[in-house]
Amino acid sequence: MTALVFASIFADSLNLNGDQANLFVLQQRLKWAGHSSTIAPVSSLAELEQSKADFLFLGHGSIAAWKACEAQWPSLAKDFLTFSNSRSALAVSSGADRVLAASGAQPAVLDASVSEFCLDDFDSQKILGYKNTSSIANSTLRVERAILTWLHGPVLAKNPAVADAILSDLLSISPKGLANENTRKIDEIVAGVWHLEMPKK
Amino acid sequence: MRYLLAILIGRLTRVAVRLVRPGGGSALPGLVLSRLAPGLLASTLSSFEHGLVIVTGSAGKSTTTKMAVAIVRAHGLNVFTNPSTANIEQGFFSAILERSNLLAKVPGDIAILEMDEAHAAAIVKRVRPSFATILNVLEDQLDRFEDPAFVRRDLALVGESATDGVILNADDQNILWMLAESSGMRNVSWFGLTETVLAGARSGLGTAPTYLPQLVRPETQTTAIAVHELDLGVILNSGEPVQLTLPNRGLHFAVDAVAALETAQRVLAADFDASLAVKTLNDLPPVFARGEVKQVNGEEVEFILVQNPASFQLNLDNLTTKPGQILFAIGTDVHDPSWLWTVDLANLSHADVVTGYNHAEAALLLAYHEIPVGSVIADLDEALEAFFALPEPKNGLKTVIFSADSMRRTRRALGFIDPEDVTR
Numbered sequence: 001m002t003a004l005v006f007a008s009i010f011a012d013s014l015n016l017n018g019d020q021a022n023l024f025v026l027q028q029r030l031k032w033a034g035h036s037s038t039i040a041p042v043s044s045l046a047e048l049e050q051s052k053a054d055f056l057f058l059g060h061g062s063i064a065a066w067k068a069c070e071a072q073w074p075s076l077a078k079d080f081l082t083f084s085n086s087r088s089a090l091a092v093s094s095g096a097d098r099v100l101a102a103s104g105a106q107p108a109v110l111d112a113s114v115s116e117f118c119l120d121d122f123d124s125q126k127i128l129g130y131k132n133t134s135s136i137a138n139s140t141l142r143v144e145r146a147i148l149t150w151l152h153g154p155v156l157a158k159n160p161a162v163a164d165a166i167l168s169d170l171l172s173i174s175p176k177g178l179a180n181e182n183t184r185k186i187d188e189i190v191a192g193v194w195h196l197e198m199p200k201k
Numbered sequence: 202m203r204y205l206l207a208i209l210i211g212r213l214t215r216v217a218v219r220l221v222r223p224g225g226g227s228a229l230p231g232l233v234l235s236r237l238a239p240g241l242l243a244s245t246l247s248s249f250e251h252g253l254v255i256v257t258g259s260a261g262k263s264t265t266t267k268m269a270v271a272i273v274r275a276h277g278l279n280v281f282t283n284p285s286t287a288n289i290e291q292g293f294f295s296a297i298l299e300r301s302n303l304l305a306k307v308p309g310d311i312a313i314l315e316m317d318e319a320h321a322a323a324i325v326k327r328v329r330p331s332f333a334t335i336l337n338v339l340e341d342q343l344d345r346f347e348d349p350a351f352v353r354r355d356l357a358l359v360g361e362s363a364t365d366g367v368i369l370n371a372d373d374q375n376i377l378w379m380l381a382e383s384s385g386m387r388n389v390s391w392f393g394l395t396e397t398v399l400a401g402a403r404s405g406l407g408t409a410p411t412y413l414p415q416l417v418r419p420e421t422q423t424t425a426i427a428v429h430e431l432d433l434g435v436i437l438n439s440g441e442p443v444q445l446t447l448p449n450r451g452l453h454f455a456v457d458a459v460a461a462l463e464t465a466q467r468v469l470a471a472d473f474d475a476s477l478a479v480k481t482l483n484d485l486p487p488v489f490a491r492g493e494v495k496q497v498n499g500e501e502v503e504f505i506l507v508q509n510p511a512s513f514q515l516n517l518d519n520l521t522t523k524p525g526q527i528l529f530a531i532g533t534d535v536h537d538p539s540w541l542w543t544v545d546l547a548n549l550s551h552a553d554v555v556t557g558y559n560h561a562e563a564a565l566l567l568a569y570h571e572i573p574v575g576s577v578i579a580d581l582d583e584a585l586e587a588f589f590a591l592p593e594p595k596n597g598l599k600t601v602i603f604s605a606d607s608m609r610r611t612r613r614a615l616g617f618i619d620p621e622d623v624t625r
Contacts, residue, residue, distance in 0.1 A: 067412065193565060196559075
């Protein structure tokens, strides 16, 4: 049994659309596969280093939340990128936007009043969810070992293949090694979610 | 005479819709009327002798409005109001259509309307209310409102437009900041809960965090000083203590009650009769589907509406008994079901039937939380049939937890077509 540590940056503030549920999804899938995990809330580089995290998560926040978080940790997007040079990480929506900007690339024009269901290509598979911008061609991309997605909310719940790709990378096992009765049940339900949303595309 | 044709066409539309869908169809006639006579809303809302009272904010609008309307009516005024949840512009047009004569004259001494935050901000540019009651700001409908700061901005426009007074919630920092950042509001008074009462809320009141420095809470004029189950103790703005019974359990209903009482005291001024107000609230049935218990097939069934993270959380926190059987229905109104994942589901023991347009999203949420589910049935009518065919639970009630769209469809399917047909 492996015990993983998931660090979450400003977990309470950057959870505008239920983004933190992505860590819950990873934890549940790990538990079902017989492994354990803990979540380390971090609000500074020192706390991140102290956490000895295997994986780093950055969510989506309101304008005021970001202002408060960045006042406390001005280099958080850059530190996120540095972390993801060597370990895997996930940033969603406005979190992804800030990390992309820190990488020197042009961030998307975020418009949270856009809540558009989309289906895109990612890592030779499909990924679906709700995005807050129509100014990017593809909702999800990789920068270093980080997955940046402009899909918000519980992205990994609706995309179990992406969740298992993260976990299999962390555990150095095949995604097939994570399959069990619970994940099969989830797969069936997710098929229903995809079926419901696909005709809109 | 100006609006005669528009009123006639609107009424014909209403008759046609009701022939096709009994109990439904208030939206389309209102929409038709709003297109044919856009100026009718402002002229109607400006026509009441005692003016217009707007009740707005993220949550609690329906219950607060219903309470304030009941108190003001009990004092002898004829009140024009809108049905629960019909709180956007076309809903007001529908309400006008329902109540007006052919010359578009709506009888009444005063209008007390619940208004969606964005629609209220737009409407006050055309009609200035006499009073505005502003309840709260939640992280709600983010696909529409984008950010709680923008909701505060809309609410400030409403407060600034009120000519006689503004009634505000002292326990929401968003409201304090809204006032601080506004260009000024006339004759502000406050309602709220004592610190002790607030401490009893398991998950707080669910208001959106501001991430701004904490402002000093103002002194409240109408205050809830004790809440136990349905019993509520209040100090009125005259200093008089009163005791009343809430229509539903839950601290959010106590907030609604003090908001309504403060509103009624401001509107009625010297005519306000505390004992009459208390008697009125004691007799008031809940707004439909807010903890409403009704007989279905000879069995008592509880209906709980969830519209946003706070209402879902507060309703789950206030389940006094474990529901015997649960139907969980999330409909098309939940455009983006992501917010469901922000709710602590510890009190949701199981769901016998999961349904609604977003049945798969709902089932996914429950599956990850390892909450046992009996069956997932996409079609709501079939789901209702299956749920009500279950034998009566040995403990607890059959409980229906639904979003607004599923609520409307469920009520129609069960024949509850009169929104006012709700009893304690």
